[in-house]
Amino acid sequence: MMSPVEFFKTLPKKVCPECGQHVEEQAESYLMECERCLSKKME
Numbered sequence: 001m002m003s004p005v006e007f008f009k010t011l012p013k014k015v016c017p018e019c020g021q022h023v024e025e026q027a028e029s030y031l032m033e034c035e036r037c038l039s040k041k042m043e
């Protein structure tokens with residue numbers, strides 16, 4: 001049995017589908033892309 005803490009550690013990190021970079025977790029954000037790709041889309 002894994003403790004809840006260990007379980008969350010094993011969760012895959014959120015990765016930008018555009019460039020494959022790790023995306024910082026933003027609980028309030030529904031966006032998947034990293035800031036770099038988001039800024040590209042804004043233009």
Ligand SMILES: [Zn+2]
Binds near residue numbers: 036
């Ligand atoms: Zn990206």
